[in-house]
Structure formats: C-alpha cells, structure tokens
Amino acid sequence: MSKRPKIKITLVDRKGPCACHRGHRIGDVFDYDEDRGKLCPMAMHVAFPYIDILRYGGTLPPCKEGDFRFCCSDVDVINVFRIEKIDD
Template structure:
C-alpha cells in the first residue's frame, strides 16, 4: 500500500445554540496527521471510523465517496464536521 491520503476535518455547522465544551467554532479546520490532538476526543471518537475508511481505500456513502458530514455526539451542541480525503497533487 502506498502513502495514505491526507484527511481534513472541518466544523461546518452546529444544531444548537450551546457552547462547545472543547471550544470548537464554525470554520475550524484540522489536518488529521498533524492536528488530531486539537480535536475534541468525543468528536474524534465519532469521526475515526470514517477517517479510517478513507485512509485505507474505502468510500463513504454519499455523492463522491471522498467526503461526508458527521455529528459530534454531544447532544447539547451537535457540531457537524465534514471529513474529506484530500487527493495528492
């Protein structure tokens, strides 16, 4: 297997007016390889299966298979993250 693709995680929406206990805000973006430690552990736990699918050659359900929207499990805030595979240039 070759080099694993880059994964970008972006906070694109939220479904409540509450405050994220980890301090995430709309537009926050994380590189999985270098910044995963900055992401809330609850969100990371929810996103990790989709990240693994993309990093090891799988496709996510949806339009292009290379990205998807997933929720943080904190019911008081419900942050929506976009997980996307970034193709090597």
C-alpha cells in the first residue's frame, strides 16, 4: 500500500468583519496529519471532502490565483484557506 500524500492547509485571507473565534491568523499553516484538532472544526468540516479528493488521486479546480482555496463556514469571519497536496 502506498503512503498517502501530506496535506498542507494555509490561512491566506479573511473576508469577514470579525476575527476568528479560534484565534487563527493569516499565515497560519496546518499539516492535516500532524495538526488535527488545531484547525477550527468549522473549517475542517469544509476541508475534509477536498482532503479526501487529493489523498485518493483526484484533482481540484484551481482558482484565479492558480491554487485551490476554500472558506470556513463562519459568515462573520470567512477565513480563506489554501489547500495543497505535498508529495514526498
């Protein structure tokens, strides 16, 4: 069985008027395997389907910046995260 690729999640922007309730700030980086429990559960809920797609051979459509991004579901915060598959 081949090793699953690492998944890196980086907070790159905030669109909402309020600060993150979990204290996340632009520039925070999370390793999916190493940092479980550190990423806000609301953001993790949105991220998980994308993580599954990347880990099992799928691809995600790039946004205008050329990478893939998703937002947390908290309408007051709207943190924007970049997700990347890191191949060893």
